[in-house]
Structure formats: C-alpha cells, structure tokens
Amino acid sequence: MTELTEMQSAPVPSPVMRLELVPIILFAAFAATPTLAAYSGAEGYILSLLTRVMIFGIAAMSLDLILGYGALVSFGHAAFLGIGGYAAGILASHGIEDALIQIPVVLAASAAFAFLTGAISLRTKGVYFIMITLAFGQMLFFLATSLAAYGGDDGMTLSARSLVAGWGVLKNDIAFYWMALLCLLGTYGLSRAVVASRFGRVLRGTRENTIRMQAIGFQPFRYQLVAYVLSGMMAGLAGFLLANQAEFVSPAFMTWQRSGELIFMVVLGGLGSLHGAVIGAAAFLLLEEFLPEILHAVSFFLSDDIRSRLAENWKMVFGPLLILIVLFARGGIMGLLRRGRHD
Amino acid sequence: MTKSVLELRNLRKAYGALAVTDDVSLSVHPGELHAIIGPNGAGKTTLIHQISGLLPSDSGEIIFDGEDVTRLPMHQRVRRGLARSFQITSILPGFSALENVALAVQARSGSSFRFFGHAARERALNEPAMDCLNLVDLGARAQIMAGLLSHGEKRQLELSIALATEPKLLLLDEPLAGTGQEESQRVVETLRRLKSHTTIVLIEHDMDAVFSLADRVSVLVNGRLIATDTPERIRANAEVRAAYLGEEEAV
Numbered sequence: 234m235t236e237l238t239e240m241q242s243a244p245v246p247s248p249v250m251r252l253e254l255v256p257i258i259l260f261a262a263f264a265a266t267p268t269l270a271a272y273s274g275a276e277g278y279i280l281s282l283l284t285r286v287m288i289f290g291i292a293a294m295s296l297d298l299i300l301g302y303g304a305l306v307s308f309g310h311a312a313f314l315g316i317g318g319y320a321a322g323i324l325a326s327h328g329i330e331d332a333l334i335q336i337p338v339v340l341a342a343s344a345a346f347a348f349l350t351g352a353i354s355l356r357t358k359g360v361y362f363i364m365i366t367l368a369f370g371q372m373l374f375f376l377a378t379s380l381a382a383y384g385g386d387d388g389m390t391l392s393a394r395s396l397v398a399g400w401g402v403l404k405n406d407i408a409f410y411w412m413a414l415l416c417l418l419g420t421y422g423l424s425r426a427v428v429a430s431r432f433g434r435v436l437r438g439t440r441e442n443t444i445r446m447q448a449i450g451f452q453p454f455r456y457q458l459v460a461y462v463l464s465g466m467m468a469g470l471a472g473f474l475l476a477n478q479a480e481f482v483s484p485a486f487m488t489w490q491r492s493g494e495l496i497f498m499v500v501l502g503g504l505g506s507l508h509g510a511v512i513g514a515a516a517f518l519l520l521e522e523f524l525p526e527i528l529h530a531v532s533f534f535l536s537d538d539i540r541s542r543l544a545e546n547w548k549m550v551f552g553p554l555l556i557l558i559v560l561f562a563r564g565g566i567m568g569l570l571r572r573g574r575h576d
Numbered sequence: 577m578t579k580s581v582l583e584l585r586n587l588r589k590a591y592g593a594l595a596v597t598d599d600v601s602l603s604v605h606p607g608e609l610h611a612i613i614g615p616n617g618a619g620k621t622t623l624i625h626q627i628s629g630l631l632p633s634d635s636g637e638i639i640f641d642g643e644d645v646t647r648l649p650m651h652q653r654v655r656r657g658l659a660r661s662f663q664i665t666s667i668l669p670g671f672s673a674l675e676n677v678a679l680a681v682q683a684r685s686g687s688s689f690r691f692f693g694h695a696a697r698e699r700a701l702n703e704p705a706m707d708c709l710n711l712v713d714l715g716a717r718a719q720i721m722a723g724l725l726s727h728g729e730k731r732q733l734e735l736s737i738a739l740a741t742e743p744k745l746l747l748l749d750e751p752l753a754g755t756g757q758e759e760s761q762r763v764v765e766t767l768r769r770l771k772s773h774t775t776i777v778l779i780e781h782d783m784d785a786v787f788s789l790a791d792r793v794s795v796l797v798n799g800r801l802i803a804t805d806t807p808e809r810i811r812a813n814a815e816v817r818a819a820y821l822g823e824e825e826a827v
C-alpha cells in the first residue's frame with residue numbers, strides 16, 4: 234500500500250515531463266524576443282505584435298481555466314476585456330493614472346461582474362449557459378456604447394499609459410513588453426497552481442461528472458463560481474493591458490465576435506493545458522497578421538490580379554483554414570505536439 | 577426497539593399519472609443489510625434517487641440518523657453520511673482509480689477551497705483512499721485511469737468511492753449489474769466484508785446474492801412495498817412469489 238502511495242508522490246512520469254518543454258520554450262521565446270527584435274530592423278512592429286499576442290494569451294488562458302478545466306463555454310468573455318480597458322480609461326480620465334490603483338480596481342470590477350453574472354448563468358447548463366453569458370456580454374457592450382461621457386460608440390483615448398508608482402516607465406515599449414510578459418507569467422503560474430490544487434481537482438472532476446461529484450458531497454456551483462471569478466479577473470487584467478498598449482479603449486473590445494475569437498484561440502491551441510491557449514492566441518493573431526502576405530506568396534503561379542485579390546480577401550481563407558485546423562488537429566496545436574511525441 | 581438509521585414515511589413520487597413511489601414507508605435498522613427487490617420498473621432506482629436526494633419527493637418524509645433530510649440537496653445528505661452507488665456506473669473516467677477515491681476523501685477532510693499545493697500528492701488524502709481501494713481489492717490498480725478499468729473493476733471502484741465518504745448508510749443500486757460470473761462473485765465477497773462496516777440498502781436482481789447477504793428483504797412492486805421480512809419468510813410469502821419470485825425461480 235505505502236509503495237503505491239509513494240509512487241503517486243514520486244516525480245511525474247516522463248511523457249508529462251517532456252511535455253513541460255513546451256511552456257518553457259514558449260516563455261523563453263517571449264523572453265528572447267526583445268533582444269532578437271533589436272537586430273531585426275523592425276523592433277517596434279515586432280514588439281507591439283508580440284505584446285498583443287501575450288495580452289490575448291492571458292485572456293485566452295483565463296478562458297481555458299473555465300472552458301478547458303470546467304467545461305464552461307462562456308460566450309461573453311470579451312466583456313472582461315472591456316471592463317479592464319474601461320476601468321483604466323475612466324480612472325485615467327479622472328486623473329487616477331497609477332497602475333497601482335488602476336489594477337486593483339480592474340480586478341475588483343471584473344470580480345464583481347463575474348460574481349454577479351456567474352451566480353446567475355451558472356444555474357443554467359449547456360447551450361443556455363452559452364446564451365446567457367452572451368447576453369451579459371452584449372449588455373455590457375451596449376452599456377459602453379451609451380457612455381457618452383466616455384466616448385460612447387467611438388470609445389475614448391487614454392491620455393497616456395498608466396504610471397507605476399508615479400513613474401512613467403510604461404511609455405517605453407520595451408518596458409511595456411516586459412510588463413505584459415510578467416503578467417503572462419504570473420497568471421500562468423497562478424493558473425497552473427490552481428488547476429493542480431484541491432480546488433482545481435474539484436473543478437476538473439465536475440467537468441467529467443457533475444452527479445458523481447455531488448454524490449461524494451461537493452456542491453459544484455460554488456467551485457464553478459469561484460473559477461469564473463478568477464477567470465474574469467485574469468481577463469480583466471488582459472483588458473487593462475490592451476487599453477494601455479493602444480492607449481485607447483472602445484466598445485469594440487467586447488463585441489461578441491471578440492468573445493468568439495477567444496473561444497477559437499483556446500480550441501485552436503488545445504483545451505485544458507493553459508499554455509495551449511497562449512499558443513492558440515499566438516497562432517490566431519499571427520495568422521491574422523500574415524495571412525495576406527502568405528497567400529500572396531503561395532499563389533505565385535496565379536495571375537497578379539488574382540493574387541492581389543486573394544490577399545485582399547484573406548478573411549475568406551482565414552475562416553475555412555481555422556475550421557480545417559480544428560477539424561484535423563483534434564486537441565488543437567497541443568494535441569499535435571503530443572501526438573508527435575508519442576509516435 | 578433500536579433507533580433506525582433511515583426511516584421513510586409515506587414517501588411518494590409520480591411522473592404524471594404514473595405513481596412510481598406509492599406511499600412507501602420503511603425503516604432500516606443500524607447494522608443491517610436491507611435488500612430491496614422487485615421486478616423491472618418497480619421503482620427501485622427512483623426510490624434510491626429520492627433517498628439520496630437526486631430526485632425530489634412529492635410528499636412524505638425521509639428521516640436519516642434522526643434528522644429530517646427530505647428537503648436537503650444530495651451533497652448535504654452525503655456529508656451527513658448517506659452515500660450511494662449508481663445502477664449505471666458513475667465514476668470520473670479521466671482520473672486514476674486512486675484519485676477517484678481521493679476526491680471522496682477530500683470532500684470530507686477540510687476545505688477544498690485551497691488554491692495551492694498539489695492535491696494528487698497529498699498523503700493525507702491518498703493514504704485513506706488507498707485503504708478504501710484495498711478494501712475492494714483494487715489496490716494494485718490504483719494508478720490506472722478509471723475509464724480503462726474492466727466493468728467489474730469499475731463497479732468495485734464505485735463501491736470504494738462510496739466507502740471513502742465514510743457513510744453511515746450505503747445505498748447500492750444493483751452493484752452486480754452487468755458483471756460476469758467471476759466478477760460478480762468478487763463483488764459479493766466485497767459486499768459481505770462491507771456488511772460489518774456499515775448499514776447497507778441493497779437493490780439487486782441476483783436472488784442468490786440477495787438471499788445470501790440480506791438480513792431483511794423488502795419487496796417493491798409497482799411502487800408499493802408489499803412485504804418486508806427475513807429472507808426465509810420472503811421466500812415463503814405467497815404474495816411475493818406471485819408478484820415476483822415465481823417467474824425468477826422458474827428459470
């Protein structure tokens with residue numbers, strides 16, 4: 234008996250161990266980028282693109298926490314991007330420009346919204362949960378468009394990036410990049426701990442079999458609600474960063490299409506691994522960015538006219554391409570990596 | 577008379593016009609293995625659902641361990657010591673056998689709102705879980721993914737999970753369902769061992785198992801309890817034979 238319990242506490246077996254390479258390589262690549270970008274001649278462009286990737290990585294990962302580990306398909310997650318962005322923007326417009334105040338407010342506002350909407354939506358299941366989270370997201374979207382004092386439809390420009398203890402360090406794009414990476418690492422580490430903890434195990438168990446969990450004495454609702462709040466706070470932080478990067482926030486932050494894109498990123502990267510969601514966000518955004526050029530390059534055998542039209546209408550290729558990836562790469566990109574290792 | 581562990585008073589449940597649980601009153605004594613038998617569709621599973629709290633009752637009372645639990649949700653009844661298994665195996669297929677049981681231990685030991693620390697490595701959870709697995713002879717299969725266990729092993733695992741909640745009363749809905757000859761022998765042996773640990777309400781179609789294990793037997797037909805008695809007297813009861821046993825024993 235003791236022998237077997239020992240086995241459990243022994244280091245994780247090698248296949249899992251080897252898979253851990255993926256997040257290490259991923260984060261090392263993010264960390265190396267500023268240095269490499271300095272030699273590329275397009276430093277500003279690369280940094281801004283990858284900062285965006287990391288910010289959406291945080292948002293997608295926060296969604297993975299409830300979608301991948303809790304099977305809760307929230308179709309209103311972009312609302313938290315909006316809450317984070319608007320909290321920063323509104324505070325800044327009232328002269329409160331320090332991140333040390335803004336971030337706690339962002340987290341509190343996201344948590345409050347998640348708690349209220351989660352307490353209601355989590356009483357429903359399946360497609361009803363999807364619809365009700367969508368409805369709450371839309372509610373917030375329309376609220377933002379009606380905020381005339383804060384730009385209404387057009388959104389609002391932030392006078393500058395947030396200060397850090399009165400210090401304007403984030404104006405520097407490299408510093409802002411590191412700030413985004415720090416947030417990504419922090420939320421990743423936190424999420425990793427959470428999913429392996431007692432709490433996370435209850436969440437994962439509920440995903441597999443809710444009735445079984447009730448039959449051993451758990452009330453799934455409470456755990457799902459706390460996970461939803463945690464997830465909302467992380468997505469709120471992403472919204473704060475997004476508004477800061479662009480120095481702009483608008484209702485477009487929280488369209489339902491944006492929520493759909495977040496789901497897509499998670500599925501694309503592979504559900505339930507956390508770093509998969511970051512990879513999914515990267516794949517999505519980089520594809521979106523470079524698909525026109527890629528299309529132009531691979532269609533070299535076609536006439537110039539068709540080539541340019543193809544590049545122009547890249548979205549017609551983008552959609553089907555994503556669908557194909559999801560269909561043929563079951564388990565997303567992480568699924569592919571895993572399969573590659575087992576062969 | 578000793579205080580009963582479970583007492584059902586005039587319990588009812590209807591689906592539309594169909595009375596599935598029809599004025600059932602029953603008392604289960606401490607330490608006994610109380611079997612409930614009855615033909616298919618008699619309402620046995622429904623009754624277990626009502627007792628465990630998975631289904632609400634239309635009327636009547638469920639007194640468990642001296643407390644009225646009629647309106648408590650399932651998880652709260654479990655915390656008071658009322659555990660159950662399911663007719664259709666209900667486990668966490670993606671978790672190891674050990675983790676299936678460790679989660680049940682976790683449910684009763686301290687708060688699960690802990691966000692740090694590796695739950696799968698907690699000795700305080702794994703060791704009692706391992707004891708429960710050994711009790712059903714699954715110790716050697718602890719690290720196997722539950723979904724990959726054989727059907728009989730899954731039934732054993734479900735028993736082990738129920739045991740890990742430290743129940744005062746165990747409600748078992750056909751633990752032998754779908755098991756082969758050898759496997760069912762094993763489950764029967766396990767049940768015989770569990771008998772001395774806790775009070776059990778057993779629903780089972782396998783009459784050999786029922787009559788060899790039960791201290792008392794209740795017979796449910798069309799939602800009504802038509803008899804509760806010792807196995808010998810149930811066997812001899814004319815009404816029971818007519819309603820149920822006749823056809824079975826003829827085989």
Ligand SMILES: Nc1ncnc2c1ncn2[C@@H]1O[C@H](COP(=O)(O)OP(=O)(O)OP(=O)(O)O)[C@@H](O)[C@H]1O
Binds near residue numbers: 619
């Ligand atoms: N959700 C439901 N809606 C309507 N009728 C139901 C429902 N669930 C069960 N029934 C009916 O209630 C009756 C009792 O079902 P139950 O599953 O409790 O029987 P059982 O004694 O467990 O049968 P078995 O021995 O086959 O497991 C059956 O006639 C069944 O068709």
Ligand SMILES: [Mg+2]
Binds near residue numbers: 620621663
């Ligand atoms: Mg049944």
